[in-house]
Amino acid sequence: MCCALEVRSLKPLIRDFGKGLLNLNMSNEHWDNFEEKHNPGDLIKGVITTHANYGLFVDLGHEPLLGFIPVPNIFDEPVHRYWEHYPPIGRRITARIKGFRRDNNQVYLSIKPSDLQ
Numbered sequence: 001m002c003c004a005l006e007v008r009s010l011k012p013l014i015r016d017f018g019k020g021l022l023n024l025n026m027s028n029e030h031w032d033n034f035e036e037k038h039n040p041g042d043l044i045k046g047v048i049t050t051h052a053n054y055g056l057f058v059d060l061g062h063e064p065l066l067g068f069i070p071v072p073n074i075f076d077e078p079v080h081r082y083w084e085h086y087p088p089i090g091r092r093i094t095a096r097i098k099g100f101r102r103d104n105n106q107v108y109l110s111i112k113p114s115d116l117q
Contacts, residue, residue: 031102034062040099043116044109048091056086058095058109065107073098073110087111 038044046067050057056074058067071082079085087093095109096116110116 028102030062030065031100034065034107035100038097038107040097042097043094044097044107045092045094046109048087048089048093051083051086051089053083058093060107065105067095067107067109069095069109069111073108073112073115076112076114 044060044067046058046060048056049059049066055068055070058069060067075082075085093111094116095111098108098110098115100107
């Protein structure tokens, strides 16, 4: 056999993912308050909290809400091994709000240089 595959339980991953990346119990009132102050196209400040292979999670200072930056909204040009070029966890950033999805409690953001001009 040329390759071995180690299978591990997803329970730790699911448990850790559920500790705040997405709060599925966020109230409509909280969303209403956030959307009254922020619109798509606005700039917002935050702190990178989590790296994932599909993007970055950002603390926006509006607990329990977190922002999400999908990989296509990080770089202007395609980047080989993009995860090696992520901003470090803890970095303070300015991001552009691209939109909201109440059904999955996400604020979609972009840090592409072209979106921040």
